[in-house]
Amino acid sequence: MNKDVRRYRTATQWGVYDLEVGDNSIVGVTGIDADPNPAPMGDLLLDGVQHHTRIQRPAIRKSWLERKDRGRDRRGAEAFVDVPWDEALELAAGELQRVKENYGNRAIFAGSYGWASAGRFHHAQSQLHRFLNLMGGCTRAMNSYSTAAAQVILPHVVAPWSHMELHQTSWQDVIEHSRLVVAFGGLPLRNTQVAYGGITEHNSARDMQLANERGVTFCNISPLQEDVPAWLNAQTIMPRPGTDVALMLGLAYVLEQESLLDREFLRTHCMGYERFREYLLGHSDGVAKTPDWAAQIADVDPTELVLLAHRMAAERTFITAAWSLQRADHGEQPYWMVVTLAAMLGQIGLPGGGFGFGYAAEGFIGSNHRRFNWATLSKGRNPASFAIPVARIADMLLHPGLEIDYDGQKITYPDTRLIYWAGGNPFHHHQDLNRLVRAWRKPDTVIVNEPWWTPTAQWADIVFPATTAQEREDLCASSHDNYAHFMQQVLPVQGQARSDHEIFAGLAAQLGFHDAFTEGRTEREWLQKLWQDSQPRAIQQGFELPDFDEFVAAGQYKLPPRARREYWLADFRADPKAQPLATPSGKLELYSQRIESFAYDDCPAHAAWLEPYEWLGGEQAGAYPLHLLSPQPSRRLHSQLDQSAYSQAGKIAGKEVLSMHPQAAADRGIAEGDIVRVYNERGACLAGVRLDAGMRADVVTLPTGAWFRPSDPESEHSLELNGNPNVLTRDHGTSKLAQGPSAHTCLVEVALQDTEAL
Numbered sequence: 001m002n003k004d005v006r007r008y009r010t011a012t013q014w015g016v017y018d019l020e021v022g023d024n025s026i027v028g029v030t031g032i033d034a035d036p037n038p039a040p041m042g043d044l045l046l047d048g049v050q051h052h053t054r055i056q057r058p059a060i061r062k063s064w065l066e067r068k069d070r071g072r073d074r075r076g077a078e079a080f081v082d083v084p085w086d087e088a089l090e091l092a093a094g095e096l097q098r099v100k101e102n103y104g105n106r107a108i109f110a111g112s113y114g115w116a117s118a119g120r121f122h123h124a125q126s127q128l129h130r131f132l133n134l135m136g137g138c139t140r141a142m143n144s145y146s147t148a149a150a151q152v153i154l155p156h157v158v159a160p161w162s163h164m165e166l167h168q169t170s171w172q173d174v175i176e177h178s179r180l181v182v183a184f185g186g187l188p189l190r191n192t193q194v195a196y197g198g199i200t201e202h203n204s205a206r207d208m209q210l211a212n213e214r215g216v217t218f219c220n221i222s223p224l225q226e227d228v229p230a231w232l233n234a235q236t237i238m239p240r241p242g243t244d245v246a247l248m249l250g251l252a253y254v255l256e257q258e259s260l261l262d263r264e265f266l267r268t269h270c271m272g273y274e275r276f277r278e279y280l281l282g283h284s285d286g287v288a289k290t291p292d293w294a295a296q297i298a299d300v301d302p303t304e305l306v307l308l309a310h311r312m313a314a315e316r317t318f319i320t321a322a323w324s325l326q327r328a329d330h331g332e333q334p335y336w337m338v339v340t341l342a343a344m345l346g347q348i349g350l351p352g353g354g355f356g357f358g359y360a361a362e363g364f365i366g367s368n369h370r371r372f373n374w375a376t377l378s379k380g381r382n383p384a385s386f387a388i389p390v391a392r393i394a395d396m397l398l399h400p401g402l403e404i405d406y407d408g409q410k411i412t413y414p415d416t417r418l419i420y421w422a423g424g425n426p427f428h429h430h431q432d433l434n435r436l437v438r439a440w441r442k443p444d445t446v447i448v449n450e451p452w453w454t455p456t457a458q459w460a461d462i463v464f465p466a467t468t469a470q471e472r473e474d475l476c477a478s479s480h481d482n483y484a485h486f487m488q489q490v491l492p493v494q495g496q497a498r499s500d501h502e503i504f505a506g507l508a509a510q511l512g513f514h515d516a517f518t519e520g521r522t523e524r525e526w527l528q529k530l531w532q533d534s535q536p537r538a539i540q541q542g543f544e545l546p547d548f549d550e551f552v553a554a555g556q557y558k559l560p561p562r563a564r565r566e567y568w569l570a571d572f573r574a575d576p577k578a579q580p581l582a583t584p585s586g587k588l589e590l591y592s593q594r595i596e597s598f599a600y601d602d603c604p605a606h607a608a609w610l611e612p613y614e615w616l617g618g619e620q621a622g623a624y625p626l627h628l629l630s631p632q633p634s635r636r637l638h639s640q641l642d643q644s645a646y647s648q649a650g651k652i653a654g655k656e657v658l659s660m661h662p663q664a665a666a667d668r669g670i671a672e673g674d675i676v677r678v679y680n681e682r683g684a685c686l687a688g689v690r691l692d693a694g695m696r697a698d699v700v701t702l703p704t705g706a707w708f709r710p711s712d713p714e715s716e717h718s719l720e721l722n723g724n725p726n727v728l729t730r731d732h733g734t735s736k737l738a739q740g741p742s743a744h745t746c747l748v749e750v751a752l753q754d755t756e757a758l
């Protein structure tokens, strides 16, 4: 190694890397020895951290500074003025105080959803919430864009989501005991590069390979063949998107008709199978959910469904569904139906049998590591104690005072006067961005902490430049990983950036509670405190952490392996009375009295097929005959570092790539590499075309993450130029139960774009 090159350890939410720094810039990225399969996404760091899109200085939107009405209508379409730190902090603190005094703390929305960066201490959202709680609180957001519908439906049916995520069946159990894995939404390896909070070992591909070698067979139920790696030799059934519940009902019908189900298990461990059965057989609604009925809705071969149902009943079968299935209209239903189908097979609680969710959603799912709850930064209590379902933000901004349903409760939207965002990108993650633009222009003030000039920074009034994880020290330690890492400061602070902690400490100083916020600690002392606070938890689990300084010197610490092999729900299976579930009946609720009592028209008392607001079998498919899926991108995490060379190398003429079937392209005079316009009633964007013969001809995919770039930021109807699918998706809750996002329910049309005309 060149003597002028130094190595530093950093951690990201797609892996841990050693960075080589020479001449004050990152010149090399290497996966660490502990990682058998480092994610290629590491290369994002090469030019991403020091990219020219970094925010150099605090900045304030021109009209916000100069005009009395603050020119809210020009938010997102205007230049910024650089201001010194002191002045920016004073203005922001004054505005927070004004809104608090005039409208109360609930008028401050700081849901601030987003993944930000790895690192326990510099977790942007925690820093923001700690700060605002000390100021009297704010309106927050609950649940995630990832799994909102699952988080609300599953506690009614089986268990709290947070528990399931960490304790459900491991890959090891699948490898050793399953014979058949039925994967709704497939097992796309691209998504396993990533894990919230960080990941050390990328083992998902290895685990799937081991299962394959042991003779486990896979059935991929997805509109795309590519949703499983080719070497798995999976059978693929390709339903229309959003029709999985109908397909599962067809399978369930075969089990019931041919008595291939475990009636004893349904009686002893489940609540209300009879009610579901009435529906399945059509006694309650006059429609028998036969394989022919299912096949017509899903547009698949009915004999394949019959054969699959036979195999599922004959073999140890593990049923899994991607998280994507519940990010759709009535997204609660496919998850409820997976549980119902698995209950009918009666293998729940047996090793390698039953069900589980998201086995390729993130790299940690199905890992067999010890689960350890590391200490986090204390956020204190939110005195305003109020939250909206996370994906209802535009509704809230547009309709203050409106009352909505949510999981048996009523929620009234507050009148939002100020938005504070740190560590997320709503102009990436939210649906129907043209509608968000309208909503986003309503509050008096938007404050954002960001390292880069992302769309969210561009759509703010006061922008504070934040450091990246590579410009500060931190602790990477997540409850699902088997390592902790000391994240070194790799680069000097870029421009005038400050860490989120420092930014909030500065605001707290203006508002008179600096010491309460920092507790008199330096950032290094905070890291030490988090480490030391984790020690009693380790001792409780029967091991001891090294001393903090020892850990820092070593750079990493590996947790002792998991003490005991557990099979998900085995205890419950063995004795449902002594080991009940945390559901109202203590059993698996295939019918829920509680949900029935809510009387929601869009979430009945048992799993059911409900027509989505738009789908290929519906009326709208006349005008918009292609179903758009917007999956996670393979070359980045969401919108993060989309500006870097590694992400841009995956584009076509700078646009995100739309995959489409050769026939669908030919019908429209489109060829590989062409630039097209993707559109529907909600919006339009450009994309570059890639052809894929292994997908349904009536489905197109456009991964998320291209930075929102409207051709005319002043307009609410302009053409989006980079290929951001969220100008096309609808902003509509999954149902009154969960009010989750429904991004995957979306129809579009595609046309060749005359690029000369742009």
Ligand SMILES: Nc1nc2c(c(=O)[nH]1)N[C@H]1C(S)=C(S)[C@@H](COP(=O)(O)OP(=O)(O)OC[C@H]3O[C@@H](n4cnc5c(=O)[nH]c(N)nc54)[C@H](O)[C@@H]3O)O[C@H]1N2
Pocket (backbone or CB within 6 Å): 113, 114, 115, 116, 117, 122, 124, 145, 146, 147, 327, 422, 423, 424, 425, 426, 428, 429, 430, 449, 450, 451, 452, 454, 466, 467, 468, 469, 500, 630, 631, 632, 637, 638, 639, 640, 641, 704, 725, 726, 729, 743, 744
């Ligand atoms: N159409 C469609 N839309 C979707 C989805 C879909 O499937 N389809 N999926 C949804 C899902 S599952 C998710 S999780 C969301 C993801 O949405 P987000 O989590 O909001 O997306 P990110 O791009 O990760 O945004 C994180 C932001 O934090 C910034 N950041 C990084 N580090 C720091 C830091 O230290 N401090 C501060 N202040 N900022 C920092 C980054 O620059 C970035 O702008 O998208 C959702 N949107």
Ligand SMILES: Nc1nc2c(c(=O)[nH]1)N[C@H]1C(S)=C(S)[C@@H](COP(=O)(O)OP(=O)(O)OC[C@H]3O[C@@H](n4cnc5c(=O)[nH]c(N)nc54)[C@H](O)[C@@H]3O)O[C@H]1N2
Pocket (backbone or CB within 6 Å): 145, 146, 147, 184, 185, 186, 188, 190, 191, 192, 193, 194, 221, 222, 223, 224, 227, 239, 240, 241, 242, 243, 244, 322, 323, 324, 325, 327, 328, 358, 360, 361, 362, 629, 630, 631, 632, 633, 634, 635, 636, 637, 638, 744
């Ligand atoms: N590289 C990378 N990995 C990531 C992320 C990232 O940004 N980049 N983001 C992470 C995050 S925050 C999350 S929440 C997870 C998300 O994990 P998921 O929600 O599981 O991921 P998606 O990519 O949205 O969808 C997975 C697959 O489901 C299929 N699918 C979509 N709709 C349907 C349907 O109606 N029926 C069936 N049968 N299949 C369908 C699509 O073909 C798609 O490829 O990924 C994580 N992993």
Ligand SMILES: [Mo]
Pocket (backbone or CB within 6 Å): 145, 146, 147
């Ligand atoms: Mo997510």
